């Protein structure tokens with residue numbers, strides 16, 4: 001464990017709340033607690049029993065003035081979040097109480113923690129690896145249940161174990177190659193190229209599985225940008241309102257009602273959706289409407305999913321067809337709306353036009369058939385996972401980049417073997433792959449990258 005100073009921070013969010021927590025970690029924690037905490041009989045605590053919550057008060061030791069009622073718990077290292085001695089004070093959650101308490105803690109020798117510094121210490125002291133540390137923020141920021149479940153599994157080290165296993169296998173092979181190169185006179189037999197190739201192929205397949213999961217992982221973490229488009233008046237805003245469960249967007253029977261894009265977050269089957277209702281697309285001379293349509297086109301560019309809406313109660317028009325022909329190469333679901341009205345659209349004609357996309361029929365106004373749309377979105381997002389043997393997704397661009405780098409190193413190693421290159425060439429690629437994998441879990445990452453990662457954390461974590 002490294003030698004460190006003692007850090008302190010308000011760990012709960014600043015505002016008015018029932019309870020607030022000040023957390024202290026480092027060698028002086030215990031001494032600080034003795035100075036600022038008194039039990040219910042206003043006595044100093046001689047020895048804090050590990051992990052036992054004590055009721056009493058926090059005071060300003062200079063004036064002996066009471067700051068607030070408090071609970072105090074001592075978690076001695078290494079069995080604490082940071083692996084160091086940790087003290088936590090629970091007081092009332094008023095910003096003034098917490099700031100006063102933090103001030104006296106600082107006066108007793110702690111310093112204010114940097115964002116993420118507690119978790120950084122947990123990492124540096126070897127309790128968790130870097131991938132697990134990064135998942136902590138995923139847990140805090142999760143927008144839906146599915147995202148939370150994934151981050152929790154990452155935090156528990158589900159993927160770290162797999163990455164480390166791959167890395168260990170490559171390290172074993174590398175050690176074997178290096179031994180045979182360094183001590184040829186000791187008759188160390190160099191690895192057989194067929195066996196080595198097989199292992200590398202298997203490893204690349206494992207990486208591909210993980211990379212395939214990353215699409216879903218990123219959706220869970222960042223939300224799926226879902227843009228509702230279509231002609232004016234087909235019912236786009238009505239669908240947004242129905243999915244949201246509130247009358248967020250204006251709905252009228254006047255075509256061109258929505259002028260500006262409207263963005264909202266919703267959760268569908270645990271998947272976070274950033275849903276965008278747009279201005280209807282048509283030929284128009286109205287300046288404001290034209291600007292709205294420009295925004296619609298910009299929204300389409302950045303979409304992860306398009307819900308293309310058509311009105312089943314009106315005949316297919318040129319506008320419908322031109323919207324359909326202009327779609328970019330991203331997933332599209334065709335939503336046939338207003339099925340509660342007599343059907344005037346030539347659905348057979350539509351089916352010809354929309355053959356390459358899944359179609360769902362519903363009535364946004366009557367809220368009928370929305371579950372079919374939700375089924376379809378769920379299927380689309382989890383489609384990658386159906387055939388995968390993994391239940392947790394890679395969700396972090398840094399990890400994805402490192403894994404892609406490791407994969408290309410292994411492919412280079414395989415090519416070197418296939419070309420009959422000397423083993424020291426293969427060793428170079430293996431070493432690079434091992435390095436990239438170590439960057440994911442933190443064994444080989446630079447201090448600068450570590451600092452950068454934890455700087456994005458919230459205070460007190």
Ligand SMILES: Nc1nc2c(ncn2[C@@H]2O[C@H](COP(=O)(O)OP(=O)(O)OP(=O)(O)O)[C@@H](O)[C@H]2O)c(=O)[nH]1
Pocket residue numbers: 230231232233234235236237238239250251252253254255256257258259278279280281337338339340341362363364365366
């Ligand atoms: N009968 C019926 N009417 C609907 C349905 N969905 C929407 N409408 C009606 O269609 C009209 C237009 O709805 P909007 O949601 O404003 O349509 P929009 O596509 O957002 O229109 P713009 O904003 O102008 O592009 C309103 O009168 C809605 O009540 C539906 O499923 N059934």
Ligand SMILES: [Mg+2]
Pocket residue numbers: 236237238249250257258277278280
């Ligand atoms: Mg609208």
